[in-house]
Amino acid sequence: MTLVDTSRHVPTDAPLIAPLVERWSPRAYDPTAELSEESLRTLLEAARWAPSANNVQPWRFIVARRGSEAFTAVHDALMGFNQAWADSAAALVVNVAETVDEAGTPRPWAKYDLGQAVAYMSLQAQHDGLHTHQMGGFDAARLAEAFGLRAGLDVVSVTAIGKVGDASALPEPLREREVAPRSRKPLDEIVIAAA
Structure with a gap:
């Protein structure tokens, strides 16, 4: 088995904790790596402890392990090139964000809160030697139907989780993107005002 270099460290403009410096979003996953019940529970527990407006915790997760019918349903709802790599x-x-509760009350911060929960889950995964990749290319209506989601439960994103695999197994141009240098906009471009 080929050892895979999972480090993609880049210099940062300020010192950051290791899971932030090490975090990146691979597309090449090890198709033989399993996610144990204990690991999965830890990731979901991290998400559970994210902050939320009024502590309503409006996040919900549909977890589908590779090889299950649920995994096939999620994979089949992915669009474009996401299907080319996410199966590993x-x-x-x-x-899923609960944007309207069962009584019909809107939850305007639900998607923001869900984003924080997913970020917590992603950082816990990184800490635990796993990697995540967030996807926006999917058919939300198809997922809602497949899993019987009621109105007010909005599919926001899909996260792939696993161990990094061999980038050479990816088709072009995904292989090229996998090994391309990481970059971010400079702070002075994203900070509007600082006093």
Whole structure:
């Protein structure tokens, strides 16, 4: 078995904790790696402890392990090139925001809160030697129907989780993107005002 270099460290403009410096979004996953029940529970527990407006915790997760019918349903709802690589992930997690509660009350911060929960889950995964990749290319209506989601439960994103695999197994141009240098906009471009 070929050892895979999972480090993609880049210099940062300020010192950051290791999971932030090490985090990146691979597309090449090890198709033999499994996600244990204990690992999965830890990731979901991290998400559970994210902050939320009024502590309503409006996040819901559909967890689908590779090889399950649920995984096939999620994979089949992915669009474009996401289907070309996501089948190797150990799990696909559908991230759902409760934007309207069962009484019909809107939850305007639900998607923001869900984003924080997914970020917590992603950082815990990185800490635990796993990697995540967030996807926006999917058919939300198809996922809602497949999993019987009521109105007010909005599919926001899908997260692939697993161990990094061999980038050479990816088709072009995904292989090229996998090994391309990482970059971010400079701070002075994203900070509007600082006093």
